[in-house]
Amino acid sequence: MVKFIHCADLHLDSPFKSRTRMPGGILNALMDSTYKSVERMIDFAIENKVDFIVIAGDVFDRANRTLKSEIFMKRQFGRLKENGIFAYVIHGNHDPLTDGFKTVWPDNVTVFKENVETYEMISSKGERIFLHGFSYFLDDSYENKLDGYPVNTMNEGIHIGLLHGTYSKGSYRQERYTEFNLETLNQKLYHYWALGHIHQREQLSDLPPIQYSGNIQGRHKNEYGEKGFIYVKGDDVYLDTKFIPVQDIMFSEYTLDVSSLNKQDLYQSIVEFKHRLREKGKQIIQLTLYHDGDEIISEPDFNEVIELLKEDERDLKDFVWIDNLHLKYMNQDSIALLNDIKASYSSNDTLFKEAVNSMYMDPRLNRYLLPIQELEQEDLLDEGEERLKMLMRK
Amino acid sequence: MKIISLNIYGYGKITETELNTNQKFVQIFGENEAGKSTMQSFIHSILFGFPTRKEQEPRREPRMHNLYGGKLTVQFPDEPGPVEIERIKGKVQGDVKIYLNDGTVRSEDWLIKKLNFIDKKTYRSIFSFDVLGLQDIHKNMTEDKLQEYLLRAGALGSHEYDEMLSAIDAELKSIYKKNGINPKVNQELEEIAGVNEKIKKLEQHEERYKTLINEQSKTEESLNAKKNALHQLETIRKQKMKEVMYHSDIKAWKSLEDKLNIEPVVFPEQGVERYEGLKNQSQQIQRDIGLRAEKLKSLKNEISLIDLPDKDHLACLERIQKREPDIKQKKLEVTRLNTAVENLEDDIHNLQKDIGWQQEYDDVDDSNIVKESVQKLLSKLDEAVLEEQYLIREIDHLKSDIRQLDQDIEHLEDSQIGEERLRIKKELIDREYELKEKEKMFKLIEKDYEREKRERNKVKRGQSILIIGISVIALLIGIYYLFSSNWLMGGVFAAIGIVTLLLLMLTNQKEDESLKTDYQKEVHELEDIIDTIKRNNDVDFDINDARNLKMDLKTQNTKRISSNVKLEEMKEALSVKEALNDSLNTDLLNVKKNLRVNPDIENKYIVDAIHTIREIKQKRNQINRHKLEIDNIKKELREFKTEVKNDISSMDMQYDDSSIFYDVKSTVSKMYKDQSHYTRLDDQIKLLENEINVLEERNSVSAQKVQKLFEYVDAEDEEEYYYYARKHEEYHDNIAKFKELTTKLDEEHFDYDSRNELARFLLADLKEEEENISTQIEEFNSKIQHEQKALAEINSEIAGLESDGKLSELNHMFEMRKNQIQGLSREYMSLNYIRILIETHIKAIKDERLPIVIEEARSIFESVTRGRYINVIYDEDGIKVRHSNGQLFHPLELSQSTKEMLYISLRLSLIKALKGYYQLPLIIDDAFVHFDRERKKIIMDYLRNEVTDQVLYFTCNLDSSIPSQQTIKLKEKVK
DSSP states (O other): OEEEEEEOOOOBTOOOOOSSOOOHHHHHHHHHHHHHHHHHHHHHHHHTTOSEEEEESOOBOGGGOOHHHHHHHHHHHHHHHHTTOEEEEEOOTTSOGGGOOSSOOOTTEEEOOSSOEEEEEEOTTSOEEEEEEOOOSSSSOSSOOGGGSOOOOSOOSEEEEEEEOEETTOOOSSOOOSEEOHHHHHHTTOSEEEEESOSSOEEEETTTTEEEOOOSSOOSTTSOBOOEEEEEEEOSSOEEEEEEEOOSEEEEEEEEEESOOOHHHHHHHHHHHHHHHGGGOEEEEEEEEEEOSSOOOOHHHHHHHHHHHHHHTTTOSSOEEEEEEEEEESSOOOOTHHHHHHHHHTTOHHHHHHHHHHHHTOHHHHTTSOOGGGOOHHHHHHHHHHHHHHHHTO | OEEEEEEEEEETTEEEEEEEOOSSEEEEEEOTTSSHHHHHHHHHHHHHOOOOTTSSSOOOOOSSSSOOEEEEEEEOTTSSSOEEEEEESSSTTOEEEEEOTTSOEEOHHHHHHHTTTOOHHHHHHHHEEEHHHHHTHHHHTOHHHHHHHHHHTTOOOOOOHHHHHHHHHHHHHHHOOTTOSSSHHHHHHHHHHHHHHHHHHHHHHHHHHHHHHHHHHHHHHHHHHHHHHHHHHHHHHHHHHHHHHHHHHHHHHHHHHHHTOSOOOOOOTTHHHHHHHHHHHHHHHHHHHHHHHHHHHHHHHHHHHOOOOOHHHHHHHHHHHHHHHHHHHHHHHHHHHHHHHHHHHHHHHHHHHHHTOSSOOSOOOOOHHHHHHHHHHHHHHHHHHHHHHHHHHHHHHHHHHHHHHHHHHHHHHHTOOOHHHHHHHHHHHHHHHHHHHHHHHHHHHHHHHHHHHHHHHHHHHHHHHHHHHHHHHHHHHHHHHHHTTOHHHHHHHHHHHHHHHHHHHHHTSOOOOHHHHHHHHHHHHHHHHHHHHHHHSOOOSOHHHHHHHHHHHHHHHHHHHHHHHHHHHHHHHHHHHHHHHHHHHHHHHHHHHHTTOOTTSOGGGHHHHHHHHHHHHHHHHHHHHHHHHHHHHHHHHHHHHHHHHHHHHTTTOOOOTTTHHHHHHHHHHHHHHHHHHHHHHHHHHHHHHHHHHHHHHHHHHHHHHHHHHHHHTTOSSHHHHHHHHHHHHHHHHHHHHHHHHHHHHHHTTOOHHHHHHHHHSOHHHHHHHHHHHHHHHHHHHHHHHHHHHHHHHHHHHHHHHHHOOHHHHHHHHHHHHHHHHHHHHHHHHHHHHHHHHHHHHHHHHHHHTHHHHHHHHHHHHHHHTTTSEEEEEEETTEEEEEETTSOEEOGGGSOHHHHHHHHHHHHHHHHHHGGGTOOOOEEEESTTTTOOHHHHHHHHHIIIIIOOSOEEEEESSOOTTSOGGGEEEEOSOOO
């Protein structure tokens, strides 16, 4: 029986996307979280005596590819070596081969080059395992190299394909590198396809297992829920897969009904809510409050509550950090006179561009902004209305 | 929309009121406090919700009961039938139900949509007129306000645009200014630039990592090479040091090798030891021989001094010695016999004392005949004494018996009873028996008599009842007759009754009981007699007892007589016995005299005295025998003495009776001692002579051996022999040393050639070489240290870079700030977008709608002023009106009523302009109090004829020109 771990998109030391200023403790926890989750995975590998681990790309993050992360990875590979565990690594768009290593990996680590290669290993039980894959040379690949993967004609041993790419039928936000479809993969007659690049865990096929393990630690509100790796066990007939969560900090979205908007009551009910969440470990949450009464809360009071809530989490180990607190009034449709305006002018692109250009035309500022095409006119309008409502409630 | 009717369930002080307002124009008249304002508020509330806390208005919940709200029936222009709007107490703004004409029910949403999203405030400011609003037209009806109302048309919500715009502007300014410093985004930009700079620096710093790694490997290589060289030098130096250390050994080895290059030296095995042993041995033997010869001489002297004793003398003395115990025994025997004789004499003397003898009497007869006669006498005496004692006792007994009998007789005589008394007693007993018999008889007779009497009484009772019955009846009849005045018959019957009663009384007299009394009398008589007898005589005793006492007295008298006879007989027997006793005692006294014993001795000891006499005689015989024996022994002793005296006279010895045996004994022992000493010495002499012979033999043997040793090495004398011995020893020492050195050097890996070669060197040369090498090593060492230091520095720098997470941290900070900027920018852009939209909208309205409204206002104003004012103009300073003479006036310059007219005109034109959006009833609350009759008529006409919407005119001054069907009078003050 062969045992191995399939993981991908470690994005070591990847910066987090949060709109709030966080206290030092939480910031440190965030910065350590990718490391911690990888450490947990390695602990698991050692404890369960797996034969090898497979990393399907994006070990490092383009935005923060530092020596620290490489040294960390070197040490973790060192731990694997001490326990006789091998590692097979392909590089993805975030850490292409050209970005170069400053360090040298231990000899139990095998890195695939830019052309499709096959490595063979013998497991502790004596099975032969063939691993096929390639790394990204630059931050994107010019050609689809799927044809380079050899077809399994030997009918001997276990064949595992490593691929950093995008499923053609998926609707992911990530850049669509190396698009593939299941038919192509199935034609290779492999026993397992370890996929990377897509951060949301997904099983594309059951037999043979073709899966995205997802990333190992969420980095912003859209990467919510449990994150981890896939633990594969079995032989050339059947491979059993099991998801093992190892995330250090979990991102989640919650809603909460509040009956009173009195400053103290509101604060109290949110504190109680957080208290219930706390046992699940460190969390960064998006919280939407629903109020079904005719009370209102002024902006200063609301901001005060937010500040209090932040202050509460300052020195906690298992913090529940509210990244975004949003209050919705069920009964007050308030500034609906904007509806008229919206109806008359929202289709007017010139007005939208005029609003947006004020910032994008500032050379000091625009380099930090998202690409202008990512802005959605409607979203912006909704946010503005929301913000305006808040302002008018002073 | 037209309000057809109001149905107030309870609102303020109005309860359960219904008003029909199904007219285009309705005048609602009521005096002060009649509820006009409440009613207006009611209409607002039903349409748009009860007043909430935010509004300045009271909620007007009824105080007296719980019904709050009411119902409006309205007619929408686009609905086929009237619609009922009912709002009652529920949530804050009340619960609404809409009942359509076709029976369907709708919710509040439907109503809001139907009213085109207008809210209460907007409705009031457009469709309600009151006197206060009319006064400040220049304030309330500015161009902005007008626009505001126009803008609100078709929208819902209550905020005013300028309010929104100013809020947005403030917010935008706080977020971002293009060239600002303080706004949030600008600050963030400042900071992110700082972070970026730091990142750039650190990245450069990390680039150094690669060069450091290269340096590290280079240094490590050179270091390793140097370490190898150093190691080699160290081994050479060690070799040199070894050579220096063993140089002296090598030299010694070489010289030994030269020395040993000769023929080997021979010498007998253990030669010296053997020679010296033999020499010592022969010396020892010589000494032993000398010593023994000396001793032999002394022994020979000693033996010559001793002489041997004569054998006959010795035998004679031994014989005397043998007789010693016998003589001693005899002497002891003599002494013993003498003592025995003395003891016996003492015994005899004592025995004589016992029996009272003053001297010994040999002739006393002590035979058994005497002894037996004495015994017989004694027994007879004992018998006589016993009988005597018995008789005396018997006599005493009889005497006491006789005394007892005398006493008894005397007593019995006292207790005897007289004959007379016995007789009377007998008579009394007879009488008592008779009495008993008679009583028994009397009881039997009495029983029979009682039974008879009972029978008779029964019969008698029956008779008397009958008679009483008859007499009562007769009496009653008699009384009856007497009452009925029949005196005759009455008297007869009464007499019969009385007679019968008398008869009864007579027959009931007592009968005699004579028989019974006779018997009783007889019994009593008897009893009396018995009593008299008892009284006169003492008869209180038993007759049988008296008889027994008499018999006893007789027997006791006979007994006394027989006892007295017996006593006499006994006394006689006693005197006979006393005589016999005396004769026996005399016989015994005679016997004592014969035995010559003390006559006072008691009779019973006589036999013992005889035995003692016998014993004395026996002891005297024994003494005689002992004396004879003593004489014999003494004779024998005398014989022995003479014999010994003769024997020892020849031997030069004196005879002494007491010490003879001791002398003999000492002489004998001296003789024996001399004899044995002589024999011993003789033996020793013989042994010594033998030993001397053996020693001499051995001495010759060792001398031969020494000679042999000398011959082996061809030595003349002892000196030469020792020379050869020394030579041999030296040779062998050298060989051993050479071997030792060879092995030592072999073990240190010095082979034969190197040894020979090194032997040629001098020690100083070798030392110099070693020193050279040492300096070289030191040089290498310092170089290595230097390089190691450099390597350590590189390593620490690498470690520093590796452990330094600053760059990663800064990257995080950078991203974080970037996110902040993005967030803030988004906020800014969204608000900015809204702002632009609002501004665009306002501009559009200004351009499109306002001129129409003003034109309408102008036309209305001209119409209601009857052409006195011809234009209404909005310019920078606000609203102006043009008089028909061409002059422009500011509203403040107009008269109060004209100003109000202008206001009304503008409002009406606004309502007209908004007709497309809203068609709602106008509510006018006594707005025209400042108007004179004519103006009021004009405006009323206008309202009634020109305005298409329903008008509800609330007033406290009834306008009589309005038809009564269009007028509702709130007559009573509502409680």
